[in-house]
Amino acid sequence: MTRAVVFDLDGTLIDSAPDIHAAANTLMARHGFAPFTPEDTRSFIGSGVPHFISCCLRARGRPGDAALRAQLIAEFIDLYETAVTLTRVYPGAAEALHALENAGFALGLCTNKPVTPARSVLAHLGLDGHFPVVIGGDSLTVRKPDPAPLQAAVAGLGARDVVYVGDSEVDAETAARAGLPFALYTQGYRKGPVADMPHARAFADFADLPGIVATVLA
Ligand SMILES: O=C(O)COP(=O)(O)O
Ligand SMILES: [Mg+2]
Numbered sequence: 534m535t536r537a538v539v540f541d542l543d544g545t546l547i548d549s550a551p552d553i554h555a556a557a558n559t560l561m562a563r564h565g566f567a568p569f570t571p572e573d574t575r576s577f578i579g580s581g582v583p584h585f586i587s588c589c590l591r592a593r594g595r596p597g598d599a600a601l602r603a604q605l606i607a608e609f610i611d612l613y614e615t616a617v618t619l620t621r622v623y624p625g626a627a628e629a630l631h632a633l634e635n636a637g638f639a640l641g642l643c644t645n646k647p648v649t650p651a652r653s654v655l656a657h658l659g660l661d662g663h664f665p666v667v668i669g670g671d672s673l674t675v676r677k678p679d680p681a682p683l684q685a686a687v688a689g690l691g692a693r694d695v696v697y698v699g700d701s702e703v704d705a706e707t708a709a710r711a712g713l714p715f716a717l718y719t720q721g722y723r724k725g726p727v728a729d730m731p732h733a734r735a736f737a738d739f740a741d742l743p744g745i746v747a748t749v750l751a
Contacts, residue, residue, distance in 0.1 A: 535639045535690060535691055535692040536637065536638050536692065536695070536750060537638055537639040537641060537687065537690045537695045537696075538633055538638050538640055538641075538697075538698060538746055539641040539642065539687065539690075539695060539696070539698070540640070540641070540643070540697075540698045541704045542644035542646055542654075542655075543578055543579070543644065543645075543646055543721075543722065544575075544578065544579070544701060544722035544723075545623075545698060545699050545718050545721055546622060546623060546660065547620050547621065547622055547623065547660075548622075548623060548721075549616075549620040549646075549654060550571065550575045550722065551571070551619035551620065552617060552618065552619045553616065554569065554571050554574035555616065556613060556616045557585075557589060557609070560589075560605060560608055560609055560612065561589070561593070564601075564605070567593070569589070573592065575722050576724065578722050579645065579702070579704075579722060579724075580645055580676070580677075580703055581646070581647075581670035581671075582606055582610060582613070582646075582647060582670065583602075585609070586605045586606050586609060587602065589605065590605070610647060610649075613646075613647065614649055614650050616654075617658075620654055620657070620658065622658050623721075623739060624738075624739065627660065629740070630660070630663045632742075632743045633743055639691075639692055640664055641665070641666040641668070641686040641687070641689065641690045642655075642664045642668065642686065643668045643677070643682050643683045643685075643686040643707075644667075644668070645677050645703070646669055646670055647669050647670050648667060648668070648669030648671060649669075652667060665689075666686050666690050668683075668685050668686045668689070670682075672685070677704065677706075678703050678706035679707070679710070680707055680710035680711035680712075682707075683697060683707050683713065684711055687713070695713050695714075696715075696716055696733075696746050696750060697713050697714070697715050698715075698716045698718060698742065699715065699716075699717065699718065699721075700717070700719075700721025700723055701721065701722060701723050701724070702724060702725065704717075705717065705730040705731050705732055706731075708731075709731050714749045714750075715731065715732045715733055716732065716734050716742065716746065716749065717730060717732040717734070717735040717736070718735075718736060718737075719736065720737055733749050734748070
């Protein structure tokens with residue numbers, strides 16, 4: 534059976550918050566709302582687009598407006614596909630993907646970002662060739678922290694021994710519910726202290742990841 538590493542995307546492999554921030558503020562301006570700070574935007578990321586838009590509306594005093602919410606979700610998804618130019622790969626992440634592949638690991642992706650913008654930003658950054666399986670926030674009827682998307686990624690890879698790598702509380706809960714070890718990247722968009730998040734290992738430097746995966750799966 535294949536050994537595999539499944540990655541979260543936003544805040545884990547890529548710092549995409551600047552693009553998400555720009556898209557959100559385009560939307561806010563279009564609808565006459567005040568812009569968000571980068572910190573506001575980062576705090577809304579991690580649970581997918583519907584949740585992101587709910588956070589935007591709550592912050593602007595319109596939490597119960599279902600029609601506006603549906604409209605903003607559709608417009609945001611429209612903006613999302615080309616929101617790639619401000620996004621950067623975290624230092625050492627691309628090298629870690631190569632090292633893991635060279636060590637024989639299959640690689641998969643399980644993100645709450647919708648699958649079309651996820652594939653678009655992966656291609657823009659030259660990372661798409663690493664991932665035979667990409668599960669996005671709209672791939673199934675449920676999204677993380679439900680374990681089903683992560684389990685679908687694992688099944689798609691045909692893997693048994695798997696580590697999930699992510700940056701957020703949502704990712705830690707997803708891995709726990711899927712019964713998989715979790716490696717926490719500490720430089721992403723988590724909302725609280727590392728100590729409050731269940732994890733097998735935490736790392737701040739991608740150079741450490743291949744060794745961590747080997748140890749966790751030993
Ligand atoms: O779209 C989001 O809210 C977050 O995406 P992620 O699951 O890749 O962190
Ligand atoms: Mg993330």
